[in-house]
Amino acid sequence: MKNAFGEPQSLLLVGGASDIAMATAMRLVRRRVRRVILAGRPSPARDAAAARLAEAGATVETADFDAFRVEEHAKVIGDVFAEGDVDVALVACGLLGDADLDPLKAADVAMVNYVGAMTAAIVCADAMRRQTHGALVVFSSVSAGRPSGSDFLYASAKSGLDAFARGLTEALRGSGVHVMVVRPGFVRSRLTRGVTPPAIATSPETVAGAVLDGLRAKSEIVWVPGILGQLTRLPGSVVRRITG
Amino acid sequence: MANKTILTGWGRTSPSVAELLRPGAEAELTPLVLAPGGRGVIARGLGRSYGDPAQNAGGLVLDMTGLAAIGPVRDGYVTVEAGVSLHRLMRELVPEGWFPPVTPATRQVTVGGAVAADIHGRNHHADGSFGNHVTALDLLGADGVTRTLTPGDPDFWATVGGMGLTGVITKATIRLTPIETSRMIVNTWKCPDLESVMTRLTQADLAHRYTAAWVDCLSRQGRGVVEGADHARQGAARSFRARGFEAGPGFLPVGLLNRHTMGLVNRGLYATTKRESVQVRPLASFFHPLDRVGHWNRLYGPRGLVQYQFVVPMGAEQTLMKIVERIRRSHAASFQTVLKRFGPGSGGWLSFPTPGWSLSLDFPTTTKGLAWLLDRLDELVAEAGGRVYLAKDSRLRPELLPVMYPALAAFRERRRELDPRLVFQSDLARRLSL
């Protein structure tokens, strides 16, 4: 349960320990989050993240979540909620892919960024609706509105997820559940390793700060950095040059 | 959910949605407890606890005020249904010469809430807490069976102070205090600094049944006013009258209660108090001055207020002074700051009062740096062997609870034996992993 200052105490990371999710988790653990569930693919990175969170004072559980295995999502995530209320869930699985027009690779990008993220979010939303409280944070991307350039497959998947999450925001209004869509620009993280950063690039820590502010303010859409929200009126080609 | 209701405590922080039902007879309770739905059930009295103990997000909440019968007084004992308020009890019994054994600073609490939080009053040093005066209580358990518990039964002490988590209290038998009048003889002393407040309060405890001190946390010295009172004997009539405005002053501007206005009020209060005086006052004006203003909690605006009450053992005076100094330096303004010395505890496993110094404060939730400040105060309190009051808490770090309440492990274990499916659930229980 959140406390009187609106500080969450339990946190679910769907997509495991992504750089952005970890930065957010570390900040929340430094305040009141005590129970963290890492739902992601088993890996040394997931274990290392669990150890870091435990060291910071959290009780850490892991759950094996693979975005591709949509038939398992209800059980894997359902079990997490059965163990206790989840105050905040971050859906942060992502796969950048490339510009190859390879149908199977394109399907992978759609599965991780859109289909799997959506099914996971639906299971979380349903459980939170029964709790009548909770915040569901869905990681979209600024590129969701600009499917062009080398990552347009990724952008197209993110625009599907973004549309879904905005619809979910409406569907859950009045249920006590807060849905928040986060649209970061270029973030220096594992996802973008090897890609040349554009003019405006941020860090996982900056995104984490924006997520915390958004949770506190109960924002429905969060741009990171905030200025990106103002750029939507500029022509797409200009924006691409600034944001990558 | 049929009757979806947003519930909060008196502090109006952390609202949550539940199905609220108001049973009119004891028989209606059993089926609700046996099949409460997936999110469990909790009893609620008049919602005067400040935080979230009488809330149950997504589940069922039983408004107990429909069960409010008062039995006849026999040899100074009365058996009542748990939903009766102390307000009604006083209205009915004071004219007959009886007073509740313990009354908090508001009459608007139920007997069920008084037992579940094992409440204390200004007579704690002399008479103990509410649970000390309960001789029997009926508890409806998770198995749907109602048991009569007496102080010889360990489950009695799991329930006194147990915040509703052992079951629904349906009835209680209470030992009443005989009174000759409905007046109080009130002695007042003005004290220029915290040390003299503490000394005077210690002296007052030896001479008077009801004592407490108001402390001006904004003043550099921690000056205050000490009151020591007793029931007046013979003479004045016994009628119990309490004036009250029903609606709260919702029109008062938000932010009226700030550091500056509070400083002014405190200075004014202090200045107009005589150095030493003796007055005869009506019961209500002595015990429940705030009840005259209906929903005064609305003065704090939509974000509400955070109450903080702790006790540190006798001998930890340095901690108490350090805390008062910390608060003063933090510029957090507490509107009502009350100091009280507790006597021995009742034996309730999660009961709050233990021998020592107790300070209660209330802050607007929006006070800058408040979350951080209170975390630091918790550490000082825990280090000194003290604890915070669950009926007022809304933000404690869960890991400090076992340090503050050594019987917590026993409580957790017994709760799970009595209620393996954890049917009795509240936001407080979830927040603090009770």
Ligand SMILES: Cc1cc2nc3c(=O)[nH]c(=O)nc-3n(C[C@H](O)[C@H](O)[C@H](O)COP(=O)(O)OP(=O)(O)OC[C@H]3O[C@@H](n4cnc5c(N)ncnc54)[C@H](O)[C@@H]3O)c2cc1C
């Ligand atoms: C202005 C003000 C002054 C106060 N002063 C004092 C004071 O001086 N001393 C003090 O000790 N407290 C004080 N309090 C706190 C108050 O006395 C307690 O919080 C009390 O428990 C409130 O009773 P309630 O009936 O409103 O219960 P609620 O707040 O509705 O519930 C409190 C707890 O009791 C449980 N409960 C209620 N009824 C039942 C039942 N029938 N069976 C099982 N569990 C039940 C609930 O589940 C919950 O855990 C004050 C509160 C206010 C607002």
Ligand SMILES: NC(=O)c1ccc[n+]([C@@H]2O[C@H](COP(=O)([O-])OP(=O)(O)OC[C@H]3O[C@@H](n4cnc5c(N)ncnc54)[C@H](OP(=O)(O)O)[C@@H]3O)[C@@H](O)[C@H]2O)c1
């Ligand atoms: N970095 C940016 O510029 C940027 C910009 C906008 C939005 N975002 C979004 O922000 C979120 C977090 O990204 P990040 O920058 O922190 O990058 P990241 O560290 O690479 O995070 C991506 C996460 O997705 C997980 N993942 C990939 N495939 C998965 C699968 N099949 N099943 C389950 N999990 C899978 C990864 O876990 P594994 O360890 O198992 O691979 C990894 O933890 C993503 O949704 C991303 O799209 C990022």
